[in-house]
Amino acid sequence: MSRVVSLYARLLTIVLASVLVAQAAAPRRLPRDLYKSGAAIRNAFRSIVESPNRATVVVLVDGRQKALGAIVAADGWVLTKASQINGINGGAISCKLKDGTKHAARQVGFHPEHDLAMLKLDATGLPVVEWQTDEDPSVGSLLATCGPNELPVAVGVVSIHRRRIPHLFGFLGIGFEDIAGGARISRVMPNSGASRIGLKAGDVILRVAGTAIPRGEVLRNQIRKFRPGEILPMRVRRGKVEFDANARLGSPAQHIQDRSIFMNKLGGQLSFRRGGFPNAFAHDTVLKPEQCGGPLVNLQGRAVGINIAREGRTESHAIPAQVIIGLLDDLKSGREFAAPANKLGSVDPPAVPLPH
Amino acid sequence: MRHGRFSVLVLAVLVVFGPAVVTAADPVSPPPPPVPRDLPVVKAPVVTRPMQPAAFTRSVPRDVSDLLAIQKRVGEIVKDLSKATVGLRIGRGAGSGVIVSADGYVLSAAHVTGAPNRRVVVFLSDGRTLQGRTLGLNRALDASVLKIDGKGPFPFRQLARPQDVRNGDWCLALGHPGGYQRTRPPVVRLGRVIRTESGFVQTDCTLVGGDSGGPLFDLAGNVIGIHSRIGAPTTWNFHVPVRAHTESWAQFLDGKAFGRPSRGSKPVLGINGVDHDKGCTVTDVNPNMPAAKAGVKTGDLIVGIDGRDFQGFDSLFDHVQKKNPGDKLKLSIRRQGKPVEITVTLAGGRGP
Numbered sequence: 001m002s003r004v005v006s007l008y009a010r011l012l013t014i015v016l017a018s019v020l021v022a023q024a025a026a027p028r029r030l031p032r033d034l035y036k037s038g039a040a041i042r043n044a045f046r047s048i049v050e051s052p053n054r055a056t057v058v059v060l061v062d063g064r065q066k067a068l069g070a071i072v073a074a075d076g077w078v079l080t081k082a083s084q085i086n087g088i089n090g091g092a093i094s095c096k097l098k099d100g101t102k103h104a105a106r107q108v109g110f111h112p113e114h115d116l117a118m119l120k121l122d123a124t125g126l127p128v129v130e131w132q133t134d135e136d137p138s139v140g141s142l143l144a145t146c147g148p149n150e151l152p153v154a155v156g157v158v159s160i161h162r163r164r165i166p167h168l169f170g171f172l173g174i175g176f177e178d179i180a181g182g183a184r185i186s187r188v189m190p191n192s193g194a195s196r197i198g199l200k201a202g203d204v205i206l207r208v209a210g211t212a213i214p215r216g217e218v219l220r221n222q223i224r225k226f227r228p229g230e231i232l233p234m235r236v237r238r239g240k241v242e243f244d245a246n247a248r249l250g251s252p253a254q255h256i257q258d259r260s261i262f263m264n265k266l267g268g269q270l271s272f273r274r275g276g277f278p279n280a281f282a283h284d285t286v287l288k289p290e291q292c293g294g295p296l297v298n299l300q301g302r303a304v305g306i307n308i309a310r311e312g313r314t315e316s317h318a319i320p321a322q323v324i325i326g327l328l329d330d331l332k333s334g335r336e337f338a339a340p341a342n343k344l345g346s347v348d349p350p351a352v353p354l355p356h
Numbered sequence: 357m358r359h360g361r362f363s364v365l366v367l368a369v370l371v372v373f374g375p376a377v378v379t380a381a382d383p384v385s386p387p388p389p390p391v392p393r394d395l396p397v398v399k400a401p402v403v404t405r406p407m408q409p410a411a412f413t414r415s416v417p418r419d420v421s422d423l424l425a426i427q428k429r430v431g432e433i434v435k436d437l438s439k440a441t442v443g444l445r446i447g448r449g450a451g452s453g454v455i456v457s458a459d460g461y462v463l464s465a466a467h468v469t470g471a472p473n474r475r476v477v478v479f480l481s482d483g484r485t486l487q488g489r490t491l492g493l494n495r496a497l498d499a500s501v502l503k504i505d506g507k508g509p510f511p512f513r514q515l516a517r518p519q520d521v522r523n524g525d526w527c528l529a530l531g532h533p534g535g536y537q538r539t540r541p542p543v544v545r546l547g548r549v550i551r552t553e554s555g556f557v558q559t560d561c562t563l564v565g566g567d568s569g570g571p572l573f574d575l576a577g578n579v580i581g582i583h584s585r586i587g588a589p590t591t592w593n594f595h596v597p598v599r600a601h602t603e604s605w606a607q608f609l610d611g612k613a614f615g616r617p618s619r620g621s622k623p624v625l626g627i628n629g630v631d632h633d634k635g636c637t638v639t640d641v642n643p644n645m646p647a648a649k650a651g652v653k654t655g656d657l658i659v660g661i662d663g664r665d666f667q668g669f670d671s672l673f674d675h676v677q678k679k680n681p682g683d684k685l686k687l688s689i690r691r692q693g694k695p696v697e698i699t700v701t702l703a704g705g706r707g708p
Contacts, residue, residue: 028523028551028552029523029550029551029558029670030523030524030548030549030550030551032668032670034415034416034524034548035547035548035550035560035591036546036547036548036560037560040415040416041416041417043416044416044417044418044419044420044422044423045423047419047420048420048423138431139434139438139541139544140427140430140431140434140528140544140546141427141430141431142423142426142427142430142546156545156546157430157544157545157546158544159543159544159545160540160541160543160544161541163539163540268590268630282543284544284545284546284561284562286562286590299420299423299424299427312533312534312564313533313562313563313564313586313590314533314543314545314562314563314564314567315533315543
């Protein structure tokens with residue numbers, strides 16, 4: 001175990017400049033408002049975002065900002081990032097517009113794979129996002145992330161053309177060993193999905209999502225089909241008792257004290273769901289998780305995509321406008337989309353009493 | 357022990373390191389005939405920056421037409437910058453580099469190449485996987501050079517003159533964050549030069565592990581720095597100025613390892629933090645450093661230094677800069693809403 005960890009730790013990485021320095025001379029630093037996303041630079045985008053900012057909303061759950069959203073139809077349809085508002089049990093969703101008005105919202109559509117949610121407000125005559133659908137912005141194109149203010153939230157450039165963004169594995173939080181007919185838990189990590197439902201060392205996992213677990217490798221591959229935030233249904237044996245257990249998987253970043261994950265978290269929080277997108281391009285705009293979900297526009301003020309995740313220190317992801325357009329009608333209809341790994345993507349775990 | 361956690365790590369390692377492509381020498385073939393050695397390039401390929409359009413040099417873009425001009429220039433050069441940017445695998449480590457001559461000299465960082473005369477696998481953005489060998493390195497400045505086997509010609513970019521690099525310059529960082537991935541071209545980031553010192557250039561082009569050794573370009577498409585290290589704020593990205601390479605070019609080509617990381621001369625607090633309206637929030641505390649010893653904890657909100665208000669991590673940095681190792685620093689902290697006063701005795705260490 002320590003071998004693997006040390007191999008990874010030896011990935012040659014940037015030396016962390018965590019120290020504070022001194023030289024006698026006063027620092028000769030660029031004023032902060034002239035930084036790439038400083039106020040003076042964002043001000044140069046004022047006319048570009050004037051119209052699309054009116055079509056951008058703050059999505060609130062119980063009065064707190066959880067995401068931004070894009071008004072996609074004048075009669076009150078708002079697209080946003082689903083995982084930012086899902087999983088908050090019973091929270092009241094509302095949207096705040098640039099004109100200051102606040103509207104109650106209900107979720108109508110949900111696309112688990114793209115992590116998009118369609119909200120419906122009781123409103124008409126709203127300003128609507130204008131899409132740029134002919135082609136994706138090329139690498140190096142300038143982009144502004146809209147917000148319901150006068151200036152963009154932040155600006156950046158396209159970093160990587162569109163591609164499939166790899167899936168991040170869900171994290172159960174156990175160590176295990178092979179035994180006949182299953183995988184026996186050797187260790188349960190504190191604050192993990194496994195510990196929260198009371199799994200214990202010595203428990204044997206017999207099946208995962210209906211698949212028998214003859215050995216540990218199969219268990220690992222099964223867990224990998226699920227993402228952070230999803231429910232892993234298991235059949236477990238403790239002593240002579242067998243029972244069903246459903247654990248909500250965590251994100252590796254919450255548990256692994258790994259250097260590369262540590263560095264990616266430097267400088268800000270990351271989105272909980274930030275991988276497994278079938279089609280997204282990357283840009284270098286520094287966003288907070290609650291600033292995802294809204295429109296991303298080019299220098300013509302047309303939306304080239306929806307910000308879908310803050311993935312790491314260097315990258316945010318956006319779903320291209322073309323892909324979004326193709327999903328709008330289905331999302332409005334409330335049609336159910338298959339979750340990519342399983343059908344349990346957004347369901348809360350049923351309360352299952354565990355034997356003691 | 358088998359563990360979900362470790363399988364994730366194993367995968368990440370595989371992704372980064374991939375299968376090696378090795379061209380082993382055939383043991384039975386006769387030795388090749390002696391060939392006249394090329395004269396080493398003793399002059400670094402440095403060029404003067406051509407006159408830049410006003411749109412690139414204004415401290416604030418005047419209007420949308422300036423932004424369009426910047427975007428147009430980036431679009432014109434980004435493919436060529438990408439071609440010269442390489443991924444590196446050296447032993448078990450991964451990093452980035454940039455080709456600076458047609459015959460395959462590559463600039464990188466000392467902490468990427470590690471030592472002279474090591475085998476290197478070089479990944480070009482056109483999909484080619486080539487072999488190379490590390491040359492000299494300057495550990496004090498974190499600069500190194502390596503050579504791709506063969507004569508090329510390889511796609512390359514020239515170096516900018518150090519005196520042409522100024523605060524406010526627009527710049528592009530390319531590299532392979534997280535390590536080279538076969539299906540992902542070099543990742544492009546735009547930013548501005550925030551600070552220029554003899555030992556480093558600071559920009560707001562965000563970097564992360566794996567970018568190390570990769571290039572920072574100006575809008576003329578010339579290399580101005582090599583990615584080296586980061587701090588907690590996303591605007592703390594440090595690059596080695598290419599002067600570090602050009603001033604000792606002959607030593608690098610001779611395969612010399614020189615320079616020692618400086619230590620002890622600069623006052624060090626030993627924390628990382630991010631900006632807060634009322635000061636800064638501590639994100640990391642380095643163990644065995646003064647702040648940790650004095651009891652500063654992750655999550656602390658520092659609201660005052662030596663009895664004065666301040667705003668942002670940079671201000672704390674600047675204040676520490678004015679002191680010396682051994683000096684005392686009084687931190688006013690709010691920990692879970694409660695005020696805590698901590699006095700830290702600064703130690704000596706390295707700067708960024």
